Amino acid sequence: MTKNHVTMKDVAKKARVTTQTVSRALSGGSVHPETQRRILKIAEQLGYVKNSSASALRSGRAKVVAVLYDDPRNLFFPLITDFLQENLQREGYIILTMAVRKPRMDMETYNLSLSQNVSGIISYLEPTEEFDGAISGKNIPMLLLGRHTESVNFDSVEFDDFSGGVLAAERLIDHDGCKNVLYVTENLAISCLKRRLDGFESVLENKSDVRFGICEACDVIEKLDKLNLENSLPDGVFCFNDMTAMKVLNWYDSRKIPAPKVMGFDNISQEVLLPCQLTSVGSDKCELAKTAVGILIDRMRGNDGERIRKTIPVFLAEGTTA
Amino acid sequence: MTKNHVTMKDVAKKARVTTQTVSRALSGGSVHPETQRRILKIAEQLGYVKNSSASALRSGRAKVVAVLYDDPRNLFFPLITDFLQENLQREGYIILTMAVRKPRMDMETYNLSLSQNVSGIISYLEPTEEFDGAISGKNIPMLLLGRHTESVNFDSVEFDDFSGGVLAAERLIDHDGCKNVLYVTENLAISCLKRRLDGFESVLENKSDVRFGICEACDVIEKLDKLNLENSLPDGVFCFNDMTAMKVLNWYDSRKIPAPKVMGFDNISQEVLLPCQLTSVGSDKCELAKTAVGILIDRMRGNDGERIRKTIPVFLAEGTTA
DNA sequence: TTGAAAGCGCTAACAC
DNA sequence: GTGTTAGCGCTTTCAA
Numbered sequence: 132m133t134k135n136h137v138t139m140k141d142v143a144k145k146a147r148v149t150t151q152t153v154s155r156a157l158s159g160g161s162v163h164p165e166t167q168r169r170i171l172k173i174a175e176q177l178g179y180v181k182n183s184s185a186s187a188l189r190s191g192r193a194k195v196v197a198v199l200y201d202d203p204r205n206l207f208f209p210l211i212t213d214f215l216q217e218n219l220q221r222e223g224y225i226i227l228t229m230a231v232r233k234p235r236m237d238m239e240t241y242n243l244s245l246s247q248n249v250s251g252i253i254s255y256l257e258p259t260e261e262f263d264g265a266i267s268g269k270n271i272p273m274l275l276l277g278r279h280t281e282s283v284n285f286d287s288v289e290f291d292d293f294s295g296g297v298l299a300a301e302r303l304i305d306h307d308g309c310k311n312v313l314y315v316t317e318n319l320a321i322s323c324l325k326r327r328l329d330g331f332e333s334v335l336e337n338k339s340d341v342r343f344g345i346c347e348a349c350d351v352i353e354k355l356d357k358l359n360l361e362n363s364l365p366d367g368v369f370c371f372n373d374m375t376a377m378k379v380l381n382w383y384d385s386r387k388i389p390a391p392k393v394m395g396f397d398n399i400s401q402e403v404l405l406p407c408q409l410t411s412v413g414s415d416k417c418e419l420a421k422t423a424v425g426i427l428i429d430r431m432r433g434n435d436g437e438r439i440r441k442t443i444p445v446f447l448a449e450g451t452t453a
Numbered sequence: 454m455t456k457n458h459v460t461m462k463d464v465a466k467k468a469r470v471t472t473q474t475v476s477r478a479l480s481g482g483s484v485h486p487e488t489q490r491r492i493l494k495i496a497e498q499l500g501y502v503k504n505s506s507a508s509a510l511r512s513g514r515a516k517v518v519a520v521l522y523d524d525p526r527n528l529f530f531p532l533i534t535d536f537l538q539e540n541l542q543r544e545g546y547i548i549l550t551m552a553v554r555k556p557r558m559d560m561e562t563y564n565l566s567l568s569q570n571v572s573g574i575i576s577y578l579e580p581t582e583e584f585d586g587a588i589s590g591k592n593i594p595m596l597l598l599g600r601h602t603e604s605v606n607f608d609s610v611e612f613d614d615f616s617g618g619v620l621a622a623e624r625l626i627d628h629d630g631c632k633n634v635l636y637v638t639e640n641l642a643i644s645c646l647k648r649r650l651d652g653f654e655s656v657l658e659n660k661s662d663v664r665f666g667i668c669e670a671c672d673v674i675e676k677l678d679k680l681n682l683e684n685s686l687p688d689g690v691f692c693f694n695d696m697t698a699m700k701v702l703n704w705y706d707s708r709k710i711p712a713p714k715v716m717g718f719d720n721i722s723q724e725v726l727l728p729c730q731l732t733s734v735g736s737d738k739c740e741l742a743k744t745a746v747g748i749l750i751d752r753m754r755g756n757d758g759e760r761i762r763k764t765i766p767v768f769l770a771e772g773t774t775a
Numbered sequence: 776t777t778g779a780a781a782g783c784g785c786t787a788a789c790a791c
Numbered sequence: 792g793t794g795t796t797a798g799c800g801c802t803t804t805c806a807a
Binding site for chain 4: 185189232
């Protein structure tokens with residue numbers, strides 16, 4: 132096997148300097164401007180590309196941020212990830228996205244990131260208590276996005292989930308006058324989902340005339356079928372995310388039953404035009420990403436201060452129109 | 454800074470062997486079964502995680518595959534990527550997804566992958582000629598997914614785009630009886646999109662009674678507005694992908710104009726339930742991913758044979774129902 | 776089956 | 792501003 136890649140050594144030889152100088156020239160250390168220009172030119176000529184494995188090994192940190200989420204079919208994640216990437220690549224980081232198929236962060240997932248020498252983790256996965264205990268003291272910065280935790284091992288940037296629930300309930304009940312509401316959610320052990328529900332229920336408190344049912348997203352089809360048979364379909368549905376709202380609308384559409392008011396969460400129609408107007412609880416995704424990246428980068432640079440909790444405000448969003 | 458990670462050296466010391474033995478024990482080399490058990494146990498106890506940077510540096514190959522695509526808002530990509538991941542992680546590879554904002558593969562994008570020491574590239578980006586010339590001879594395996602190329606530097610797994618175009622046209626014109634068809638596409642310099650159009654037009658050949666217009670996806674809203682003013686809205690629309698089809702449906706929905714027959718391509722509703730029944734040209738995504746990964750892994754293992762071209766059959770898919 | 780030695784390409788630390 | 796030296800953690804190669 133013949134060596135078929137250009138290293139700093141090659142550049143250094145041609146530029147008649149040491150590899151150290153090349154390293155500095157490329158990473159913005161203190162080098163004579165003239166020398167630097169020469170080195171950059173030669174590097175360019177030879178087609179030099181930095182070996183990030185070597186760089187990461189030596190410096191102890193890869194310029195890689197792991198982004199962890201659970202559902203590869205939720206468009207919300209690639210949308211947010213794209214905003215994250217935009218902010219991270221400005222600082223020279225690349226993103227390692229990992230769709231793991233579990234809602235909680237555990238040791239296995241963590242180790243996978245660790246083995247890649249990532250310098251930071253952004254996770255949509257709420258940590259388990261065991262995990263939280265196991266990693267305490269490790270020094271790879273982790274930030275929880277859109278999820279809540281009490282742990283001191285994570286920073287977090289979350290939505291104002293409680294208010295989101297309130298907004299949804301006010302919309303469906305006070306504004307649209309719904310009297311028979313179905314709330315579709317996932318695992319309520321995920322605390323931010325619990326908070327949405329809490330917010331929603333807080334509006335219901337003095338409204339005994341409103342029927343209220345809860346159902347798991349995975350069971351929603353059976354649930355609707357059942358309600359349909361019983362002739363008690365809801366006149367308002369709130370779904371914990373837009374993808375589930377689409378699923379619900381699909382149920383109505385495919386059965387040719389006129390859809391009631393259906394609301395979602397995440398406002399993905401801000402970025403993607405959906406075939407129908409879906410009212411949703413939205414937030415500034417760009418701001419969310421920017422905030423998260425800002426905090427994480429600060430941590431990766433060594434800021435070891437108190438953990439940070441930011442809450443991103445939410446708003447009611449009508450479906451977006453072309 | 455105190456060392457806060459466990460290395461092979463630590464494991465080796467505790468197991469009273471050398472690091473080489475540890476390395477072999479972990480990578481399945483020839484080690485005494487007894488020794489191996491002991492080593493694995495100790496590694497587990499100490500919480501050892503392999504440093505992939507060191508591994509990649511030494512061996513010259515990271516167990517990383519770069520997946521390149523252009524549009525982070527197209528749900529098709531995360532869906533396929535998920536299938537790719539499923540197949541790749543079985544072989545110990547992880548995926549580096551990179552959403553670059555250009556439809557073509559160029560040197561910059563390539564170098565970014567290169568600097569990560571990736572051992573293979575799966576790209577939805579058609580290579581430019583310059584790029585193709587520049588990399589010839591480099592030995593990092595590349596596979597083009599869903600795109601066509603004549604280059605001998607890439608393997609490719611593509612859809613049968615021509616047939617896809619034919620199926621769509623037959624459906625809209627022969628089956629649905631459309632007489633005024635709008636074809637919405639992106640950059641026709643992308644050869645697979647050109648082929649879809651060719652397939653579509655081949656059906657139109659002897660049908661002079663069918664009006665046929667073409668429009669760019671980015672202009673489709675203006676186009677529809679204009680046609681609407683002229684009172685000549687199409688009775689059938691074919692879109693080069695499902696996301697664009699949704700955009701078109703959004704236009705109709707938001708203006709309260711009854712939608713005509715609208716078709717898409719990619720059949721994302723196989724994985725995601727959309728709020729309406731969208732007829733689409735689909736294919737077996739799982740098969741696509743499996744085929745692609747199979748070829749790439751073979752290459753990464755050193756198979757240096759002739760370029761491989763696979764074509765995945767397409768079919769007509771009705772919208773999926775909950 | 777195991778060990779010893781070397782070195783992948785880069786950068787930290789220090790010297791000049 | 793530049794060079795020297797050393798070594799990150801792993802795997803390859805060769806020897807025992």
